[in-house]
Amino acid sequence: MHAIVLVGGKATRLWPRTRSQPKALVKIGQYPILEIIIRRLRDCGFDRITLCIAHLGEMIRREFGDGRHLGVTVDYCTEERPLGTAAPLHLVPEWTTPAVVMNGDILTTVDFADLYRRHTTSGNLLTVAYHQSVLCAGVGVLQVRDGLVQQIWEKPHVEWNISAGVYVADPRVLDYIPRSDAADMPGLINALLADGRQVTGYGFRGQWYDIGTPFRYQKAMKEFLAHPDRYLTADASRRANGAGHRVEVALEPDGDRLSVAELSPWS
Template sequence: MHAVILAGGKGVRLRPYTTALPKPLVPIGDQHAILEIVLRQLSAAGFTSCTIAIGHLGHIIRAYVGSGSRWRLRIGYSTEESPLGTMGPLLTMRDRLPEHFLVMNGDILTDLDFADVLRAHQESRAPLTIATYPREVHIDFGVLTTEERRVVAFTEKPSVDYRVSMGVYGVSRETLTPYTPGLPLGFDELVLDLLKAGNPPHAYEFDGYWLDIGRPDDYDRANAEFTTHRSLLLKGA
């Protein structure tokens, strides 16, 4: 089983923590980098190889991770010379990827079963599988529904339930065929293209632990919760 970790972003929203370190290497719990936790999880789940897409401060990631042998993984690298979006880096390595593989952001903490996501993707025969997580959004205002300048409905401070993308995907190499290597390709563009073509992605629903470390508040929460969730995140690793 093969995984691609997207680790080329500048981590602008997480500054100042990412001024000197790439976001996947910021420490969690004063002991582990985010990327180390992810690599340990992938190894424990049965993955044997991994490609890390690097860009900003990528040489530091190379120096830290090396060949991946300490996690019993064969790790290679793909360098992003200019921003290519979420899915664009996959195009430059397309010919080196297996028929089905896992793709994930390098800045998430979760106890998601990565191997099961890939298995579900293969079984679904869908072009793309998206791991999804429930989110509840509270609206702090009274919400009006209007038609032709008339108020036809009113709801006081409603809550809206969504399922959001976790930044973990099962991808089939064939799905990338229509796109040109070296050009940017966003996750949103890919999903909209698949929907337009009548070939919708498969949803993998997950309700466990998930934290996207995108902002300083998220990073502070991750550190505060790591002691409690350490055995959950590193079980079997």
């Protein structure tokens, strides 16, 4: 099976940590985040990994080479200019079968093998993995009409389906991605829907961390050090997903600080 990992971004929000190295090589515990991703993909049955590189991409090439030391085949495509999260797919060589496509800055327990199976049985061109989370307002919320209070909810919880930055794509999606311009995955999804194509959603309730900011990076580091096997091996991650713990996310006013707490299992 084939996976395509997007690791070309400059990661300016993680400076100075990423000033002289790509985010893919930032370590979580003893491993670069990209190595954790590759190890889990391998454990889920993926034997070919294409890395879409750009900023400081040669450092990634030197670190992972042909992938032999990790038991996979690694190949590369290079963005000469920023292309977003969808347009780099035009650069992938010899792409002939569905592939997992994912951002290279994610720590997650999603079962890549099950995600791939669900996609191939759906018959659709694209599957979007989404993380099922609970957003806590943290304050009382009023419903007001004509100056009169109709109802109040004290610190309400709302379930959200958050796009996880993980997809399975058929090569035919290239027909929906512009060749000459940068393009992102939301644009691809909307183009498919506008053409009457169905897009499969794959929900999971395990763990998911986007390490795009220093705060989120520290949260991911803490979680990985507490449960490394959960992210490095498929069996452990399946057990974690099977436990079905939901995650409560409270947004602070600055829009970046997160308060995360495990809640009871989903019913």
